[in-house]
Structures are given as structure tokens and as C-alpha cells.
Amino acid sequence: MRLAAPLLFLVLALFAPPAAGQDRAGVERQFSAWLEQAVWPRARAEGVSRTTFETAFSGVRLNWDLPDLVPPGATAQTPKRQRQAEFGSPARYFAPNTVATATRIGREMARRHAGTLAAVERATGVPGRIVLAIWGRESGYGRVAIPHDAFEVLGTKGFMSTRAAYFTDELIAALKIAETGAVPGGAMKSSWAGALGQPQFMPSSYLRYAVDGDGDGRADIWRSEADTIASIATYLQRHGWVPGRDWGFEVRVPASVSCTLEGPDQGRPIEEWEAMGVARVSGKPFPVHERRGEGFLMMPAGRNGPAFVVTPNFYVLKDYNMSDLYALFVGHVGDRIAYGMGDFEGAWGPVGGLYRSDIAAMQRALEGMGHDVGGADGLPGFKTRRSIGRWQESLGRPATCFPEAGMKAALAR
Structure with missing residues (x-):
């Protein structure tokens, strides 16, 4: 106005x-x-x-x-410190108790809401296990108090x-x-970032994507579990979820494949990654229907943690929360709920403990060299990770593609 x-x-x-x-x-x-x-x-x-x-x-x-x-x-x-867990230590984010609890309660909810989940999947193409994992991460399946x-x-x-x-x-x-008047009395509570209800929708997302899942004529994401399930699935559907495709696969990346190939702008058919030596850690081949589809290398801790080939659906999950770790958590917990899968095979190294201000200083130094780090925000996203790898390779060093404490001084030279 x-x-x-x-x-x-x-x-x-x-x-x-x-x-x-x-x-x-x-x-x-x-x-x-x-x-x-x-x-x-x-x-x-x-x-x-x-x-x-x-x-x-x-x-x-x-x-x-x-x-x-x-x-x-x-x-x-x-900010010197990182408050939001999604951009902190990967090992802490995937703490065994956190993952196990989300999985256990998710299986209970899968049984309790089997009919709703099946109907929502038919309507939107979004798998119920993915909806459950988001619900669990956002509000502990509605059990976490919103303060x-x-x-x-x-x-x-x-x-x-x-x-x-x-x-x-x-x-x-x-x-x-x-x-x-859709909000029940006293329920207009939010996270520290202003997110509402069991799906933790920002208010504008509620207005766009909240739907009535239980047929009572209201989209009540505060009290209705059916509305919560349907609203999460609707959000993902409208952000481009591709029915029939998975979110991604944990893989082994040989030394001959540079970690600088990471990113949603460097996709190629999964069968090409396979031909380069990238293989699933399970030893199974990639599903036939996925091999010709586009896949993207994703290494959230560079060479210091698990690696993945992800599909476009991984980036739809990032539309819900922009963190790589968040999208990975959702995919992983969803798989554990539905398929009984165990932990990642790759172990998280001791990364993620740097101050945001230190990473921002590294990003500014890399920008000064002409690298696109995605902005000097102190968050080690894929553009920052691969820029570090390219800088390392330019010096004749093996690329690790993740910020380390000693890099700040080295980049300042």
C-alpha cells in the first residue's frame, strides 16, 4: 500500500x-x-x-x-554462532536418539493414520513416509510445545x-x-521464526497450502492430524514433487570423482554417475526407472561424511526448509519408517563446529578470488563447499569441499 x-x-x-x-x-x-x-x-x-x-x-x-x-x-x-540446528553439526543433527525416536513414533503414526496417508498419497503423489518424517521433524508429530x-x-x-x-x-x-477465525483460542503460537502449527507453516504458507483433510470444512493445522498430513503433502505437491521418484540414495564417491561436482546445477542422468564409478553403498544397482532420470551429487560434509545421489525431489524437500541436513533427515527417517533401514554407512567427521563469522570470512575471501559461494552468510551451502574444493584443487591439494579451521588464515594470504 x-x-x-x-x-x-x-x-x-x-x-x-x-x-x-x-x-x-x-x-x-x-x-x-x-x-x-x-x-x-x-x-x-x-x-x-x-x-x-x-x-x-x-x-x-x-x-x-x-x-x-x-x-x-x-x-x-x-552472527558469531549458529542458532538453527539445520546449519550446525551434522553428527549432532543426526543424533541416534533423535533419529530413533522420530522413526519409532513415525511407525506408530503410519499405523494410526494408514487410511489418511494412503488417500493423501493417491491425491498428491507424495509418499506417506515423507509426510510423516516432516511432521516428526517439525513438531514431534504434534507433541512438541510451540512456545x-x-x-x-x-x-x-x-x-x-x-x-x-x-x-x-x-x-x-x-x-x-x-x-x-480459523485459529482455535490461544493457539496462535509459533517458533522463534514465526512458524505455526504442527507442520510449522509460515503464515503465508498456511494461506496458500493448508487444506481440510478430515472433511470438517476447516484447515486446522493446530489440532487436526488429518489436516496436518494433507497440508504437508499439498505443500510438497505444489512445489513440484515428482510422483514415482525417490528422494535419493547413499553412495560411495571414488577419489576420481571430484566433490566439486556437487550441486543442483550440475545434474546428469544417474546412469552417468554410475558409469563414473559412483555406486550405492548397499551394493544394489540403482532402480531401473531411476537410472535415466536426473541425479545430483550431494555431499553435505564434503569428503568428511556420507555422500548421496539425490533426485529433484530432494530439492522439493529443501523448499520446505532450505537446509541440506533437513532434507536429508526427512528422506532418511522416511526410509527408516517404511523400510526399516539402518544408519548411514558413511560416518560424519568432526565438522560443523566453526563460528558463522569465521565461515563468512572464508566466503568473502573466496568471493575476492572470483568464486560464487552463494553469499557470505556464514552457512556452508553447496556453492561454498564446492568453491572450497575448487580453491583446494587450484593449489594442487586434494579437495575436501568443507570449511576447516585452518582455512581462514590460508585464504587471507
């Missing part, structure tokens, strides 16, 4: 950066003004009533404990975070959900 010139002047005056050392009470006043002068006009234009707006923000204050905040007048910096007030989280991050515009849009979407 465009603001008229006088109102725009008022907003700029109200939200001007505070003087150095201004106390939090002053920022709280700016927050209240921002809600009234910037958020309310947008919400009203989207059909949100004044009653809904005032109810949503009754008693809401800034939550100063949330990550990635940039108070007015401050400068955004790369935060969604309007407090989204309001705080919309007002002062590194992605303020994104969270402001999500705040408007949350108000639109509240306006519908």
Missing part, C-alpha cells in the same frame, strides 16, 4: 534511528508507532478488522531474545531484524489468518 506524502513523513519521523545509547523503552515506543502507522494501514487494506488487530497485539512487546535482531540505529552483522506468541515474534522481527520486510509480510499474513 502506498503511503500519502504527509503520512510517509510522519512514519519516517517516528522511525528515525534513535540516538546512540537510547534505552529499550524508546525503541518500544517506536515499535508501537510502527504497528499503528505502518502495519495497521496494510492490515486494514487486506481486510483485517480493528478488533482483530487490537486483540492480536494486546500486551505484545518486543522480544529482545530472538536471534538476528537489528535495533534501530544498529548495523547488521553476521512463542506469533504476533510478538513476527512483530519483533518485522520491526527490527535482518529480514524485516519478509517478516512484516508474514505478520500481515498472520493477521489475515486471525481474521478468518
